[in-house]
Amino acid sequence: MTAPPNPTSRASQIRMLCVLPAVIFFTAFWLLPAATLIALPANNGWDTYLLVLTNARYLQSLLNTLWLSLATTLVTLILGAAVGIYLARRRFRGRQALISLLTAPLAFPGVIVGFFVILIGGRQGSFASLTSSLGMGRMTFAYGVIGLFLAYLYFSLPRAIASYTAAAEAMDPQLEEAARVLGASRWQITRDAWWPQLLPTTVACGAIVFATAMGAFGTAFTLSSQFEVVPITIYNEFTNYANFAVAASLSIALGLVTWGVLYLSRVLTNDAKAAQ
Numbered sequence: 296m297t298a299p300p301n302p303t304s305r306a307s308q309i310r311m312l313c314v315l316p317a318v319i320f321f322t323a324f325w326l327l328p329a330a331t332l333i334a335l336p337a338n339n340g341w342d343t344y345l346l347v348l349t350n351a352r353y354l355q356s357l358l359n360t361l362w363l364s365l366a367t368t369l370v371t372l373i374l375g376a377a378v379g380i381y382l383a384r385r386r387f388r389g390r391q392a393l394i395s396l397l398t399a400p401l402a403f404p405g406v407i408v409g410f411f412v413i414l415i416g417g418r419q420g421s422f423a424s425l426t427s428s429l430g431m432g433r434m435t436f437a438y439g440v441i442g443l444f445l446a447y448l449y450f451s452l453p454r455a456i457a458s459y460t461a462a463a464e465a466m467d468p469q470l471e472e473a474a475r476v477l478g479a480s481r482w483q484i485t486r487d488a489w490w491p492q493l494l495p496t497t498v499a500c501g502a503i504v505f506a507t508a509m510g511a512f513g514t515a516f517t518l519s520s521q522f523e524v525v526p527i528t529i530y531n532e533f534t535n536y537a538n539f540a541v542a543a544s545l546s547i548a549l550g551l552v553t554w555g556v557l558y559l560s561r562v563l564t565n566d567a568k569a570a571q
Contacts, residue, residue, distance in 0.1 A: 338540055409516075
């Protein structure tokens with residue numbers, strides 16, 4: 296007499312069949328390329344892994360990317376928090392239309408954002424035409440650090456506004472009301488009632504903005520003729536010079552820095568949630 300089938304064993308088999316496509320996809324399109332990328336610099340010697348720290352040009356490119364991403368993140372969080380909190384706490388005619396307009400750039404790729412900056416601050420842009428009419432020559436700002444910063448800010452700000460608007464709408468109004476009853480000042484309300492509730496959003500949004508700015512290519516490709524960042528350096532080494540080992544080394548450095556920030560944001564977010 297045969298034993299009846301084990302329901303637990305059958306459920307485990309079904310789960311394995313469901314997970315198998317994901318495992319195959321993850322292995323083929325992430326683990327294998329990542330392993331190849333990590334091993335590639337070793338072909339030119341182990342010192343290639345540290346090239347971003349020992350070569351002045353590559354180090355400057357990394358530092359440019361770091362401080363530009365940090366500046367973009369800081370300004371994005373400040374403006375996004377101010378606009379998002381205002382939109383969450385105010386009700387007025389056309390509010391939904393305004394939110395839609397502010398978040399519309401989410402649909403634009405980086406190349407389009409760069410094109411917008413060129414239309415304003417490029418050689419044939421409106422700013423150059425204005426300075427020329429004032430007798431100051433055709434002044435531009437699109438192709439350097441100012442143009443990149445404005446483009447990164449334009450690209451990142453809609454995400455911050457959407458995140459802070461949703462977070463501010465979910466805040467508990469009773470905490471603020473209790474603080475007012477107890478005589479708290481506006482600063483104390485912001486510090487003790489708003490900040491703890493907005494901290495997880497701030498950390499998570501900041502990490503996403505930073506990671507996006509670190510790896511932005513389309514915008515940088517359009518505007519970075521006078522200011523080099525790591526994605527453009529990787530592109531040049533890979534495409535123009537066929538220097539695959541150096542491109543892989545720079546990619547690893549960029550990935551490690553970005554991963555470290557994302558990991559730290561997860562730790563801070565979990566700590567903030569645990570403290571609430």
